[in-house]
Amino acid sequence: MSLVTPARPRADIEARHLRKDRWWIQPLIIAVGFTAFVVYSTWAAFADHDFFADPYLSPFYSPCLTDGCPTDIAWASWNLPNLLTPALIILIFPLSFRATCYYYRKAYYRSFWLSPPACAVGEPHGKYSGETRFPLIFQNIHRYAWYAALVFAGILTWDAVIAFDFNGSFGVGVGTGVLVLNSLFIWGYTLGCHSCRHITAGRINNFSRHPVRYRLWGLVSRLNAKHMQWAWVSLVWVALADVYIRLVATGTIHDYHHIF
């Protein structure tokens, strides 16, 4: 006698879904948010001006690596074609980290590819090959992109530190707060990454033998539970930080600060 239970046939429903709520609102909001960010950040990356208002450096342009960078904040002065702005040189690192993030994958698969657009809503595609083939197999680089993201979180933290340095004097300005918050949000997002959770203790079978790693895993897991929120707040804030510094650099607004 066979103990194998025969596979249950899939529900034979003509309708694409039976949901009565407004399930399309969330993918729509996400699509609008992503599009706005991509349009603005692409413009900012090519602009190559007004990305520095002493002592604030736009996070899009950090680290600043070309010969067009102000000497105070330049990490290098590579002589590259004008088209290659400092933002475009480093773009591959944050882009590969964000684009392969587990949360963002879910978000843009739903919002742009409708694959599927929401839970219990049929997708328009006839076939599904998952992430096992080209090009989506490249999503697996996420765990390596995380190491680069750690370096960038450190660099953005350094930018927040030098935002207290007003020509050699210690000061605090609105821009200082903007960059400190930016680095905090980036850390919250980076350390809450699923890969970070795996690295801290994901392969440990016996937590009691690794109390430190267990502790770290607990902290990372708490961030991970709000990963979507960290993903959005860090994304929006990095753009707002660029906007703020640009407005100060062009003289459109004044940066209120106090020097001690």
Ligand code: FES
């Ligand atoms: S899963 Fe989102 S940053 Fe790693």
